Amino acid sequence: MNPRPFQPQTVWVCPLCAESFKVARQEVQQVWFGLGSNLQRERHIKAAVAALEQAFTTVRLSHVYESEAAGFAGPPFYNLVAWVETQRTLAEVQVWCKQTEQALGRAHDNERFSSKTMDIDILLYNDQVCEATESTPKLPRGEILTSPYVLAPMADLVPYMQHPETGKSYREHWLAMQQAGGDEGMLGVVESLWLKA
Template sequence: MARIYISLGSNVEREHHIRAGLDSLYRLFGNLTVSRVFESEAVGFIGRPFYNLVAAAETEQPLDQLAHALRELEFAHGRALDAKKFAPRTLDLDLLLYDDTVCEQPVSLPRGEILTNAFVLWPLAELAPDLRHPLDGRTYAELWAAYDKGAQQLCPIVFNWQP
């Protein structure tokens, strides 16, 4: 059984798509542990603010099947087949960690945005403060403590979700 961490984001009908994404992940994995939801400015393009969070789950799915399942969930929730990297999103699901796997295919793990984006690192540090980054070696709490908090503005919001 692998412990996985998935980043969720939306800046199109944010509340609806984050709820729908969590519901879909719950149907796929069962029990989820979720961080708070954060509002953040778009990164890499000018656009409406995003809602972001991280969810943790357990899975027996091999990495390639999991990556495919997450991509299919994005499409099921309105992601365009030709969506650009830095563009508005109905639902963005990024696999951050699959246990302590380090690889480039079928997805890059650990996901690079963990070290560069507050909207990934802060919620991950909430869920797994004592877990160590498989390449950097520091815990996510240590990484968040060292992060330049002025680099990206992030604000926790009130958001209730129940499976």
């Protein structure tokens, strides 16, 4: 699922005069999101998926995984990864994430390691590698390779896609994490919550 080649212009032929015109086309971007909730989990995960389907033209989802809260004592989380196609810029996608979190009851003055109604992170924007700015996140997101609740659904959704910095597939990274015992806290796939976008 690598970024598609961009064709910036297409030719449109006027049906009346048969004259040809070059028409600019907007580039289609591919974005991967990490979604998580440990408060009214099923309700908020379903609502976030519905928001994705409303905002983006193409949506694909991993299975939903359950995992223990990491870094604090709290209820277990539901996590999944979503892939979308969009013409929005990275900054516009980041704004959408924050607005959707707030619409689902997320208070942004909460501590990082705390219970959340909804957490939506941009994991990848195409294969872009960049540092964080005031309006955009650092990419690729570090938790892809360090957090099993992100890496497991990523390997589920795009097992053979390569990480833009390591060049290794997400399946390779997930197998290595499992062999090293880094998957502790993962409680498995939530079979009763199969979301098909």
